[in-house]
Amino acid sequence: MKILVSLFLGIVLNLGTTITPNISTSSIVKAEVPPYAKWGQLAMQKTKEKYPNAAITDYLHLGKVPGTTSSTEKFKLWLKEKDKEFGVLVDIEIDKNTERLIGIKFREVTR
Numbered sequence: 001m002k003i004l005v006s007l008f009l010g011i012v013l014n015l016g017t018t019i020t021p022n023i024s025t026s027s028i029v030k031a032e033v034p035p036y037a038k039w040g041q042l043a044m045q046k047t048k049e050k051y052p053n054a055a056i057t058d059y060l061h062l063g064k065v066p067g068t069t070s071s072t073e074k075f076k077l078w079l080k081e082k083d084k085e086f087g088v089l090v091d092i093e094i095d096k097n098t099e100r101l102i103g104i105k106f107r108e109v110t111r
Contacts, residue, residue, distance in 0.1 A: 034061070036061050039092045042092060043075040043090040043104075044056055046106075047077050047079070047090060047106070050088075051079055051088070053081050053082075054079040055081070056077050056078070056079055057078050057085075059076075060075065062075060062076055062089075070094060070096055071096055072091050072094070073091075075091075076088070076109075077090060087108070087110070088106055089108075090104065090105070090106055091107075
């Protein structure tokens with residue numbers, strides 16, 4: 001009987017160690033900040049300034065368009081103001097060498 005109990009306990013303890021996940025802090029993956037994040041924040045900030053009575057309800061990075069001396073980060077923000085909902089396309093032009101802002105363009109869209 002002692003042998004059976006010891007065998008049973010050994011099996012249960014081994015199962016417990018194999019079933020229980022071993023999670024360490026080294027296995028946690030940190031999310032990377034995308035390179036366009038600072039420009040996305042600027043797009044939201046400037047859109048809030050241009051449309052102070054509207055709430056930004058959605059945000060999408062449309063991509064980066066490279067040029068010879070500058071590049072343009074493109075965003076689409078969806079806004080709601082009272083009963084009106086509309087999109088705003090935001091183009092942020094950046095100097096390729098200095099990473100400084102050249103200009104921002106806004107264009108309202110219905111979709």
